[in-house]
Amino acid sequence: MKFLAIVLVVACVCSSEKCNKVYKSESCSFGIITSPRFPLPYPNGTICTYEFIANGSERIQLNFIEFSLNYSDNYECYYSDTIEIFMFINNKYRPVQILCGSRLPGLIMSYGEKMKIEFRGINGGNSIGFKMEFKFLRNYGIKTGQQIGDKCDFHYNSSISRSGTFTSPNYPGIYPMNIICNYFFYGYDDERVLINFTYFDVEGVYPCDEEVSSDSVEFSNYKSRDRLFKFYCGRLIKSFNVTSDGKFFRVTFRSNTVMDGTGFSANYYFLKPKTQRVILNFEPVSTAVKVFVNFQIFLIFFVYVFK
Numbered sequence: 649m650k651f652l653a654i655v656l657v658v659a660c661v662c663s664s665e666k667c668n669k670v671y672k673s674e675s676c677s678f679g680i681i682t683s684p685r686f687p688l689p690y691p692n693g694t695i696c697t698y699e700f701i702a703n704g705s706e707r708i709q710l711n712f713i714e715f716s717l718n719y720s721d722n723y724e725c726y727y728s729d730t731i732e733i734f735m736f737i738n739n740k741y742r743p744v745q746i747l748c749g750s751r752l753p754g755l756i757m758s759y760g761e762k763m764k765i766e767f768r769g770i771n772g773g774n775s776i777g778f779k780m781e782f783k784f785l786r787n788y789g790i791k792t793g794q795q796i797g798d799k800c801d802f803h804y805n806s807s808i809s810r811s812g813t814f815t816s817p818n819y820p821g822i823y824p825m826n827i828i829c830n831y832f833f834y835g836y837d838d839e840r841v842l843i844n845f846t847y848f849d850v851e852g853v854y855p856c857d858e859e860v861s862s863d864s865v866e867f868s869n870y871k872s873r874d875r876l877f878k879f880y881c882g883r884l885i886k887s888f889n890v891t892s893d894g895k896f897f898r899v900t901f902r903s904n905t906v907m908d909g910t911g912f913s914a915n916y917y918f919l920k921p922k923t924q925r926v927i928l929n930f931e932p933v934s935t936a937v938k939v940f941v942n943f944q945i946f947l948i949f950f951v952y953v954f955k
């Protein structure tokens with residue numbers, strides 16, 4: 649029985665020290681890859697490539713657990729041992745990032761269904777190389793809400809949870825280029841949605857739209873565009889709140905093909921502050937409304953005194 653269990657695990661987890669390998673989602677949904685001879689130093693002159701092929705809308709996510717490559721101070725990564733990341737864009741592999749030194753890289757997510765990395769351990773020496781985890785993900789690295797279909801669309805319903813968190817794809821790693829994620833908030837009739845951003849780093853410049861090649865975060869009280877809200881982008885040091893008018897709210901994150909950032913992390917709350925809010929909002933309107941509001945205040949007072 650024990651033997652059988654081990655065989656089953658091996659069948660879906662691919663862990664390997666092999667130097668050149670293609671990992672396909674159908675044969676393993678996650679695994680661990682290490683540099684040759686890990687945790688002993690890798691031999692000088694090592695060159696290894698690893699390719700990842702996902703299925704459909706899945707994305708590949710890499711998580712480095714150990715990272716120590718022979719580093720030479722000069723010219724950034726130029727004379728150092730490196731790991732180069734290639735993304736599959738328009739039917740071609742293009743280099744997008746070079747890693748070197750011994751600072752642990754953040755989470756890396758593919759832009760589409762294929763990704764390749766090349767390890768060039770030319771110098772070797774005493775460096776132990778790397779150990780990394782790879783995963784094929786359907787949820788774009790967004791760990792909360794209910795995903796709708798295969799797209800980057802997530803529901804947050806008050807009936808399921810009155811508060812929680814949500815993040816950009818691959819957070820706290822760099823978000824993938826060319827992606828659109830929708831976060832839909834559904835409250836009960838008398839509720840409103842409060843979003844409290846605690847981290848915000850979305851690459852772009854004002855007015856944060858396509859004209860200025862910006863990535864953006866958009867807010868809307870509707871499924872369609874809501875002109876009352878400007879687009880948000882940039883790096884915000886202080887946290888900020890955004891509130892819906894009614895029970896529905898949409899937050900949309902868009903990244904383009906130019907530059908990227910680390911995205912955002914936010915809390916959401918479904919609020920029920922109806923009585924207070926009505927009085928505040930109706931203050932400057934006509935006397936008929938004022939009478940109504942005053943009546944409400946009276947009622948509240950009445951209820952309070954005679955409770």
Ligand SMILES: *[C@@H]1O[C@H](CO)[C@@H](O)[C@H](O)[C@H]1NC(C)=O
Nearest residue numbers: 691692693694770771772773
């Ligand atoms: C590894 O280093 C040794 C000693 O410096 C050198 O003789 C050898 O050619 C190197 N091997 C490769 C494959 O670069």
Ligand SMILES: *[C@@H]1O[C@H](CO)[C@@H](O)[C@H](O)[C@H]1NC(C)=O
Nearest residue numbers: 672673674701702703704705
């Ligand atoms: C993707 O996975 C499904 C089952 O999960 C399988 O039926 C399908 O053939 C796979 N597609 C590719 C392109 O591998």
Ligand SMILES: *[C@@H]1O[C@H](CO)[C@@H](O)[C@H](O)[C@H]1NC(C)=O
Nearest residue numbers: 692718719771772773774775
């Ligand atoms: C890095 O590689 C060079 C060339 O092989 C070697 O001389 C040096 O000792 C190595 N550095 C470390 C820290 O291993």
Ligand SMILES: *[C@@H]1O[C@H](CO)[C@@H](O)[C@H](O)[C@H]1NC(C)=O
Nearest residue numbers: 794795803804805806808834
């Ligand atoms: C959330 O609420 C909306 C509107 O009531 C509904 O259409 C949707 O199916 C709900 N989603 C989930 C995941 O419960």
Ligand SMILES: *[C@@H]1O[C@H](CO)[C@@H](O)[C@H](O)[C@H]1NC(C)=O
Nearest residue numbers: 842843844888889890915917
């Ligand atoms: C923003 O929301 C938080 C809850 O996350 C709340 O504590 C805070 O008072 C709100 N700030 C403002 C200015 O509304």
Ligand SMILES: CC(=O)N[C@H]1CO[C@H](CO)[C@@H](O)[C@@H]1O
Nearest residue numbers: 844845846886887888889915
């Ligand atoms: C603008 C604002 O009020 N932001 C809040 C978001 O939530 C954090 C933690 O809950 C508060 O410290 C911030 O003040």
